[in-house]
Amino acid sequence: MNKFNIAIDGPAGAGKSTVARLVAEALGFVYVDTGAMYRAVTWRVLQEGLTPEQTAEMIALTERIELRLVPGENGQQVFVDGIDVTREIRSREVTSHVSRVSSIPEIRRLLTAKQKELAKDKGVVMDGRDIGSQVLPDAELKVFLTASVRIRAERRFRELGGAQQGMSLEQLEQEIARRDKMDEQREASPLVKAPDAVLIDSSAMEIPEVVERILDLCRTRVGGGS
Numbered sequence: 001m002n003k004f005n006i007a008i009d010g011p012a013g014a015g016k017s018t019v020a021r022l023v024a025e026a027l028g029f030v031y032v033d034t035g036a037m038y039r040a041v042t043w044r045v046l047q048e049g050l051t052p053e054q055t056a057e058m059i060a061l062t063e064r065i066e067l068r069l070v071p072g073e074n075g076q077q078v079f080v081d082g083i084d085v086t087r088e089i090r091s092r093e094v095t096s097h098v099s100r101v102s103s104i105p106e107i108r109r110l111l112t113a114k115q116k117e118l119a120k121d122k123g124v125v126m127d128g129r130d131i132g133s134q135v136l137p138d139a140e141l142k143v144f145l146t147a148s149v150r151i152r153a154e155r156r157f158r159e160l161g162g163a164q165q166g167m168s169l170e171q172l173e174q175e176i177a178r179r180d181k182m183d184e185q186r187e188a189s190p191l192v193k194a195p196d197a198v199l200i201d202s203s204a205m206e207i208p209e210v211v212e213r214i215l216d217l218c219r220t221r222v223g224g225g226s
């Protein structure tokens with residue numbers, strides 16, 4: 001089978017990462033989680049103690065860091081300057097700062113260049129917010145995966161182990177809505193459905209159904225998949 005690229009975009013909590021990883025596994029492709037790249041930069045920015053005004057320092061830091069994504073058994077492992085930050089980048093602190101860091105155009109340019117490079121040989125399933133629109137505008141298949149805010153909050157709540165993280169379902173719902181708004185309203189590469197992306201609303205779908213739907217699209221639209 002010929003290799004091709006798949007772009008999966010959508011808001012936080014729509015199930016993109018899980019779906020993208022399973023689609024990649026089914027096709028024998030490489031999965032690239034671009035949100036993890038923005039999170040890794042945010043982790044480093046916080047570690048350095050930079051304030052929100054220190055944009056130039058954040059950009060310089062992004063230029064300097066060595067960012068490595070390593071496919072692993074349970075998804076992708078993330079290394080910043082050789083340190084495994086796979087768990088740390090999912091912390092509440094990183095989550096609450098990442099939208100701001102990812103709204104800086106120069107940081108987006110630097111990470112977009114890395115993402116293009118990762119996909120240049122094809123055979124990549126990449127998930128994010130601007131993959132179909134900016135990073136891989138020529139991707140053979142583009143999917144925009146979404147679900148209602150309530151459903152996404154419920155899924156994230158379960159993932160985080162209920163109230164264990166000290167957040168109620170309502171608080172999570174508000175945080176997701178706030179992040180959606182920031183991602184949609186930022187000037188640089190906002191979250192947007194590419195005109196040629198296939199819209200999948202997963203509110204009433206289980207993960208395997210979504211994966212099957214995408215594999216189907218690979219067969220019918222790209223002539224790939226088995």
Ligand code: DC
Pocket residue numbers: 012013034035036038039098099102127128129130131179183
């Ligand atoms: O998918 P995620 O929640 O791990 O993404 C973290 C943040 O990174 C999210 O708030 C938006 C941003 N992001 C982005 O701006 N562009 C991407 N391609 C991927 C993520």
